[in-house]
Amino acid sequence: MTTTTQPADLYPTRGATEVISPRQDPVVWGESGAADLRDYDRDGFLTVDQLMTPTEVKTYRAELDRLLADPAVRADERAVIEPKSQEIRSVFEVHKLSEVFAGLVRDTRLLDYARRILGSDVYVHQSRVNVKPGFGASGFYWHSDFETWHAEDGLPRMRTVSVSIALTENHATNGGLMIMPGSHRTFLGCAGETPADNYRQSLKMQEAGTPSDAALTELAGRHGIKLFTGPAGSATWFDCNCMHGSGDNITPFPRSNVFIVFNSVENAAVEPYAAPVRRPDFIGARDFEPVG
Ligand code: 6CS
Ligand code: FE
Numbered sequence: 001m002t003t004t005t006q007p008a009d010l011y012p013t014r015g016a017t018e019v020i021s022p023r024q025d026p027v028v029w030g031e032s033g034a035a036d037l038r039d040y041d042r043d044g045f046l047t048v049d050q051l052m053t054p055t056e057v058k059t060y061r062a063e064l065d066r067l068l069a070d071p072a073v074r075a076d077e078r079a080v081i082e083p084k085s086q087e088i089r090s091v092f093e094v095h096k097l098s099e100v101f102a103g104l105v106r107d108t109r110l111l112d113y114a115r116r117i118l119g120s121d122v123y124v125h126q127s128r129v130n131v132k133p134g135f136g137a138s139g140f141y142w143h144s145d146f147e148t149w150h151a152e153d154g155l156p157r158m159r160t161v162s163v164s165i166a167l168t169e170n171h172a173t174n175g176g177l178m179i180m181p182g183s184h185r186t187f188l189g190c191a192g193e194t195p196a197d198n199y200r201q202s203l204k205m206q207e208a209g210t211p212s213d214a215a216l217t218e219l220a221g222r223h224g225i226k227l228f229t230g231p232a233g234s235a236t237w238f239d240c241n242c243m244h245g246s247g248d249n250i251t252p253f254p255r256s257n258v259f260i261v262f263n264s265v266e267n268a269a270v271e272p273y274a275a276p277v278r279r280p281d282f283i284g285a286r287d288f289e290p291v292g
Helices: 037-043 052-067 071-075 099-105 107-118 147-153 214-221
Strands: 019-024 046-047 077-081 088-092 122-130 140-144 162-167 177-179 185-190 235-239 243-246 258-263
Touching: 019 122, 019 177, 037 046, 037 107, 037 235, 046 214, 052 071, 052 088, 052 099, 052 258, 071 077, 099 122, 099 258, 107 122, 140 147, 147 185, 185 214, 243 258
Parallel strands: none
Antiparallel strands: 019 185, 046 235, 077 088, 088 122, 122 258, 140 243, 162 235, 162 258, 177 243
């Protein structure tokens, strides 16, 4: 039986105490000198005003509505229900559930950026739609995605990028994405062990892997907080280690975004660094086939 050696754990987390350490990985692994990636390198994010045309947005919105109305999708373990209502909160693995979203993943407008940032071929570590319906949908508390993807999915290095594409208008009022600019250069190892089957709870309301008030105060004081607003079709690329979150949405206007997470094929998932077992592969992919 071949045993793959587990790469060193450069980012210890979920131990007895919270540990803050500097990032030990580049932000832009590919063309680090590229002018259009300089802001991404500095801030950890990059916004694209109109990644999708209004016609494309219509197609994706219709597909999302179709998925949300399909009882088979609601019954699927890849659909996560809101903690306070029976509304669907997220649908994972949309690129496998839907031919329309599968096309998005192969779109060169996405792939070219992901490959330039990560400096290699890429595969999809995770895809999801966060529906965030109106009238009280819960937000996502402050967290670093990498902290979870390292601890629970076994991604060794910070060589992963997310793109969030707005499928509805992201107003200042309906629970938009907030990122602390520059926070991607600090790794916050969180205190507290990962419970077994944590994903059943964490995708509704994350507990393990959330920073302390003191750490958040320090980071927010140092970096500030940027709220992302924009029309449907706009997009935000953000580094896996940005400290980010989003508030509840009590307006009547849903804030639905589709997220694709590209990981470098050189950074394929190994065993979890701080969890008893792997998460299901619809959350943390185990198929490392390069996209496109
Ligand atoms: O646990 C995860 O993988 C998911 N949780 C959040 C709040 N953001 C990243 C990711 O979708
Ligand atoms: Fe996140």
